[in-house]
Amino acid sequence: MSQQDLINAIVREVLAELNGSGAKPAAAPTERYCGEKGAKLDYRKDYPMAAKRPELVKTASGKSLNDITLDAIISGEVKPDDIRITPQTLEYQAQIAESINRPHMARNLRRAGEMTRVPDARILEIYNALRPNRSTKAELLAIADELEGQYQAKICAGFVREAADVYERRDVLRKD
Amino acid sequence: MAKRHKRFLSLEQRPVNKDGYVTEWAEVGMIAMGSPNDPTPSIKVQNGVIVEMDGRKREDFDFNEIFIATYGIDAKVAEEMMAISSVDIARMVVDINVPRERVVKVFSGLTPAKIVSVIDQLNVVEMMMGLQKMRARRTPSNQAHVTNPQDNPILLAADAAEATRYGFSEIETTVAVFNYGPFNAISLLIGGQVGRPGVLSQDALEEAIELQLGMRGLTAYAETVSVYGTERVFIDGDDTPWSKSFLASAYASRGIKMRFTSGTGSEVQMAYAEGKSMLYLEIKCIMLTKAAGVQGLQNGSISCIGVPAGVPGGIRAVLGENLVTTCLDLEVASGNDQTFSHSDMRRTARLLMQFLPGTDLVCSGYSATPNQDNMFAGSNVDADDLDDWLIIQRDLRVDAGLQPASEEEIVAVRNKAARALQAVYEELGLPRITDEEVEAATYAYSSEDMPPRDKVQDTKAAQDLLKRGLTGVDIVKALAKRGYTDVANSVLGIQKQRVSGDYLHTSAILDKDFNIIAAVNDLNDYQGPGTGYRLEGERWAQLQNIRQAVKPEDL
Numbered sequence: 001m002s003q004q005d006l007i008n009a010i011v012r013e014v015l016a017e018l019n020g021s022g023a024k025p026a027a028a029p030t031e032r033y034c035g036e037k038g039a040k041l042d043y044r045k046d047y048p049m050a051a052k053r054p055e056l057v058k059t060a061s062g063k064s065l066n067d068i069t070l071d072a073i074i075s076g077e078v079k080p081d082d083i084r085i086t087p088q089t090l091e092y093q094a095q096i097a098e099s100i101n102r103p104h105m106a107r108n109l110r111r112a113g114e115m116t117r118v119p120d121a122r123i124l125e126i127y128n129a130l131r132p133n134r135s136t137k138a139e140l141l142a143i144a145d146e147l148e149g150q151y152q153a154k155i156c157a158g159f160v161r162e163a164a165d166v167y168e169r170r171d172v173l174r175k176d
Numbered sequence: 177m178a179k180r181h182k183r184f185l186s187l188e189q190r191p192v193n194k195d196g197y198v199t200e201w202a203e204v205g206m207i208a209m210g211s212p213n214d215p216t217p218s219i220k221v222q223n224g225v226i227v228e229m230d231g232r233k234r235e236d237f238d239f240n241e242i243f244i245a246t247y248g249i250d251a252k253v254a255e256e257m258m259a260i261s262s263v264d265i266a267r268m269v270v271d272i273n274v275p276r277e278r279v280v281k282v283f284s285g286l287t288p289a290k291i292v293s294v295i296d297q298l299n300v301v302e303m304m305m306g307l308q309k310m311r312a313r314r315t316p317s318n319q320a321h322v323t324n325p326q327d328n329p330i331l332l333a334a335d336a337a338e339a340t341r342y343g344f345s346e347i348e349t350t351v352a353v354f355n356y357g358p359f360n361a362i363s364l365l366i367g368g369q370v371g372r373p374g375v376l377s378q379d380a381l382e383e384a385i386e387l388q389l390g391m392r393g394l395t396a397y398a399e400t401v402s403v404y405g406t407e408r409v410f411i412d413g414d415d416t417p418w419s420k421s422f423l424a425s426a427y428a429s430r431g432i433k434m435r436f437t438s439g440t441g442s443e444v445q446m447a448y449a450e451g452k453s454m455l456y457l458e459i460k461c462i463m464l465t466k467a468a469g470v471q472g473l474q475n476g477s478i479s480c481i482g483v484p485a486g487v488p489g490g491i492r493a494v495l496g497e498n499l500v501t502t503c504l505d506l507e508v509a510s511g512n513d514q515t516f517s518h519s520d521m522r523r524t525a526r527l528l529m530q531f532l533p534g535t536d537l538v539c540s541g542y543s544a545t546p547n548q549d550n551m552f553a554g555s556n557v558d559a560d561d562l563d564d565w566l567i568i569q570r571d572l573r574v575d576a577g578l579q580p581a582s583e584e585e586i587v588a589v590r591n592k593a594a595r596a597l598q599a600v601y602e603e604l605g606l607p608r609i610t611d612e613e614v615e616a617a618t619y620a621y622s623s624e625d626m627p628p629r630d631k632v633q634d635t636k637a638a639q640d641l642l643k644r645g646l647t648g649v650d651i652v653k654a655l656a657k658r659g660y661t662d663v664a665n666s667v668l669g670i671q672k673q674r675v676s677g678d679y680l681h682t683s684a685i686l687d688k689d690f691n692i693i694a695a696v697n698d699l700n701d702y703q704g705p706g707t708g709y710r711l712e713g714e715r716w717a718q719l720q721n722i723r724q725a726v727k728p729e730d731l
Contacts, residue, residue, distance in 0.1 A: 047692075048676070048678035059675050070665055073668060083649065083671050084674070089675070089677050092677075101277075105470075105681075105682070111425035131419050132416050163418035
């Protein structure tokens with residue numbers, strides 16, 4: 001499409017919208033919003049996800065919300081471990097948070113997305129290691145390496161490294 | 177004085193004179209706001225980094241200040257917003273022509289000292305106007321405490337059902353004896369869903385245990401995750417902004433809703449206020465919460481309410497901290513929690529500050545039991561105040577989250593909750609619940625009406641249940657097997673929240689059909705008369721319908 005054609009197309013679209021003709025822009029948003037590159041979820045269209053985008057919500061074992069029924073629970077088809085959020089869903093929710101100007105929440109949800117891969121017991125141990133005067137700097141840095149290497153948790157690793165630096169500066173590292 | 181004036185003698189006997197008061201004492205932080213030791217607002221940004229905040233250089237920041245400056249303030253707009261005068265920002269908070277979104281944007285660039293100076297421009301009526309506009313969710317709601325000193329599980333289930341039938345959208349328990357934790361959580365999970373499907377329940381325990389119960393689906397959210405305004409008190413509380421943020425992400429990674437907790441007076445109570453005003457330190461807590469990416473905060477002094485309540489302007493500062501929470505775009509569970517006064521007038525005046533404008537959760541613990549059974553050291557309002565609450569709502573045409581319920585329906589849901597728990601205990605091989613206990617719980621005023629239980633056996637079973645790895649799914653199965661299909665479906669509905677993550681967003685609660693009501697799809701759009709939440713139609717009719725009202729046809 002030439003530059004002029006593109007401009008003409010845009011003008012037509014804008015006019016159509018202004019006239020309320022109901023003609024939709026060529027690119028169907030439903031297609032673009034499926035997590036493809038560059039397409040982000042938006043709180044106005046996609047929230048709550050369970051109602052508006054159920055096809056995007058899967059459990060950790062790949063089931064959809066509609067598969068989690070009382071019958072499936074009783075028959076044992078759905079197990080407690082199936083009822084877990086996925087990193088992909090947390091990423092979608094982070095996008096929704098961003099679309100409503102809540103970048104802090106999005107950051108938290110992205111840390112969480114990485115932490116879905118860390119086992120419960122290890123999460124509790126790392127939390128305790130981050131309490132004041134519990135760990136040496138080397139121990140915290142080792143946790144950061146583990147998060148990055150073993151669980152592909154890059155954001156969390158950076159967060160723990162930052163904590164190690166601040167703890168050193170503020171004298172809240174464990175002294176052996 | 178040899179001879180006493182009889183009116184003074186009479187006044188001395190009044191409940192208000194059983195409360196404690198103290199003059200301002202800035203050196204130790206016994207000052208609500210405006211301590212001479214509070215810093216002067218300032219900001220300096222270099223290459224997108226905040227290098228000076230409130231008169232302190234970055235290299236001198238304590239860990240709270242590092243965290244706030246790194247994550248809590250939008251460095252891109254900070255200099256612009258800090259340049260607006262405090263009184264102008266205060267006017268924006270009150271002005272119905274300035275939308276909520278704009279105020280949130282301005283506050284995103286302010287430092288703690290600047291926010292204090294903004295709040296100090298407002299009187300309480302202006303603060304209430306601000307709270308009405310700035311609370312995140314359009315629809316107000318309420319939270320209840322459900323506890324008892326015996327940790328009696330049957331009574332907890334019945335009391336949870338009663339609370340949720342009155343309309344509380346969240347219920348919170350804690351333990352008298354630590355080992356009862358999982359039992360109390362199960363009682364609220366089942367009882368709460370019997371009273372009203374979609375209610376969220378929590379169990380306030382030590383951080384790590386609380387997270388475990390959430391991971392197992394025995395609770396639906398968490399709240400007892402405290403943050404503090406000075407580094408020293410934070411360390412005494414055995415945490416840092418990084419450990420608490422990590423914990424917050426841990427909850428989200430399991431799809432569990434959570435909020436932080438803080439409140440004016442905690443730093444004074446823990447003796448390291450550094451001579452700063454209570455509100456200044458609390459604003460740091462609110463900013464830490466936002467910086468951590470947590471969706472909301474329980475504040476309004478909470479368990480330290482006696483401290484601000486004793487100083488001049490203290491209750492105003494408590495309203496101020498709720499208001500700041502909303503201006504920072506966070507959910508607020510706004511206190512009216514721990515009991516602070518012997519005076520009915522005084523506790524009502526304190527309550528109206530949140531009751532009238534409405535907040536996400538007006539109380540962050542209305543005691544659904546009589547205060548003698550409240551294990552959070554009592555609450556400002558309790559089960560004996562329910563009719564007062566409902567009638568004040570009706571008098572003033574205000575929705576503070578509760579609705580009338582008939583004696584018949586309350587008895588029915590209490591009984592059903594107790595029976596459902598009895599069935600689940602039997603299915604799961606937990607210590608037996610007798611029919612006599614079910615009957616007692618159905619009609620009990622308080623735990624004194626309950627037959628005693630074998631506590632050794634109960635606590636052993638509660639701990640054993642954790643070792644067995646019991647989850648919310650086991651509760652669902654047990655309920656279904658015993659024919660409580662509706663309750664089973666509701667408990668399952670709660671489990672499913674942990675998959676979609678929708679309720680991780682700001683101010684999210686669920687209606688009886690498990691639809692999400694959050695400050696995303698139910699954003700507060702108040703901009704003066706004719707906008708925002710209006711108590712009308714069916715809901716107003718429901719709130720009018722008190723059992724005490726005489727109808728013309730009865731005459």
